[in-house]
Amino acid sequence: MKTFTTVKELQNELKKHKGKSIGFVPTMGALHSGHIALMKNSLKENDFTVCSIFVNPTQFNVKSDLDKYPRTLKADSEKLQKAGVDFLFAPSVKEMYPKGTKETVKVNLKGLDKQMEGQFRPGHFEGVVQVVHRLLKIVKPTRLYMGQKDFQQFTIIAQMIKSLRMKVELVVVKIQRAKDGLALSSRNVRLTEAKRKWAPIIYKALKEAKRSMKSKSVAEVEENAMKNLGKPRGYEPEYFTIVDGYTLKPIENWDDSDYVVAATAVWAGKVRLIDNMILKQS
Numbered sequence: 001m002k003t004f005t006t007v008k009e010l011q012n013e014l015k016k017h018k019g020k021s022i023g024f025v026p027t028m029g030a031l032h033s034g035h036i037a038l039m040k041n042s043l044k045e046n047d048f049t050v051c052s053i054f055v056n057p058t059q060f061n062v063k064s065d066l067d068k069y070p071r072t073l074k075a076d077s078e079k080l081q082k083a084g085v086d087f088l089f090a091p092s093v094k095e096m097y098p099k100g101t102k103e104t105v106k107v108n109l110k111g112l113d114k115q116m117e118g119q120f121r122p123g124h125f126e127g128v129v130q131v132v133h134r135l136l137k138i139v140k141p142t143r144l145y146m147g148q149k150d151f152q153q154f155t156i157i158a159q160m161i162k163s164l165r166m167k168v169e170l171v172v173v174k175i176q177r178a179k180d181g182l183a184l185s186s187r188n189v190r191l192t193e194a195k196r197k198w199a200p201i202i203y204k205a206l207k208e209a210k211r212s213m214k215s216k217s218v219a220e221v222e223e224n225a226m227k228n229l230g231k232p233r234g235y236e237p238e239y240f241t242i243v244d245g246y247t248l249k250p251i252e253n254w255d256d257s258d259y260v261v262a263a264t265a266v267w268a269g270k271v272r273l274i275d276n277m278i279l280k281q282s
C-alpha cells in the first residue's frame with residue numbers, strides 16, 4: 001500500500017492508472033471491521049481502492065468531541081495494508097483546506113440536513129458535504145463507498161451527487177455490528193465497561209420497533225423505544241424517530257411511505273451513539 005499526504009502526490013499516482021476503476025472509502029480513521037467491510041466491497045468491485053483518513057474539523061459541532069476523537073494512524077495503516085487497500089490518503093487540515101476551512105460548496109439539500117441529526121448537530125452536515133465534495137474532486141473515483149450506519153449522511157451525499165451531477169456511483173454498505181448487536185463505531189472505544197454492557201439495548205429497540213409495526217402505532221413505537229433507551233443508568237436517548245427514508249421526514253402512519261426507517265441517537269454517558277434500521281422497503 002502506498003501512502004500519500006499531499007493532493008499532488010496522490011493525483012500523480014492516480015494518473016498512472018487512467019481508465020481503471022477507482023473505489024473510494026472516506027473515513028476519519030480509528031478503523032474497525034465496519035470500515036474494513038467498505039474496503040472489501042470496494043476491492044471486489046474496482047481495479048484500485050483509495051481510502052482516506054482525515055478527521056475533518058468542520059463537521060464537529062463540539063470541540064471536545066474533535067479533541068477526543070481517536071487517532072490511530074499507524075494501526076489503521078496496518079489494517080488497510082492487510083485488507084489489500086492500494087492507496088491511503090492521509091492529508092493535513094492545511095492540505096485539505098488550503099484556502100481555509102470557510103470555503104464551502106453550495107448544494108440544495110432539500111431540507112435533508114434539517115431532520116434527525118440536524119436538530120442536534122448544527123453545522124455537522126455542512127462540514128460533511130464540504131469534505132466529501134473536496135475529496136471527490138481530488139480522487140475522482142468511479143465508486144464511493146459509505147455505510148448505512150450513517151443513514152442521513154449517505155442520503156445527503158446522494159443528494160449532493162445528484163444535485164451537482166457528479167459522475168460517481170454511491171454504494172451503501174450495510175451496518176456491521178458486534179456480536180451483541182452494537183453497531184461498530186470509532187466512538188465505542190470511549191464507552192466505559194458499564195455503558196458498553198448496556199449498549200445492545202439500541203439494536204434491541206430497533207428490532208422491537210420492527211416487530212411492533214403490525215400491533216402498534218408509529219407514535220407508540222417511538223414512545224416505547226424512548227422509554228426503554230432511557231432505562232440504564234447514564235443512558236439518555238436524544239431521539240428515536242420513524243421517518244420516510246427518502247425525505248427523512250417523520251411519518252405518522254405506517255402506510256405514509258413505502259420506505260420506512262427507524263433512526264436513533266443515544267447518549268451513553270459522554271458518548272453519543274447512533275443507529276438505524278430499515279423497517280420497510282418496497
Ligand code: AMP
Nearest residue numbers: 027028029034146147149150175176184
Ligand atoms: P467514519 O470514519 O466514522 O466517518 O466512517 C467512515 C465510513 O464508514 C462511513 O461511510 C460510515 O458510515 C462507515 N461506517 C462506520 N461504521 C460502520 C459500521 N458499523 N458498518 C458499516 N459502515 C460503517
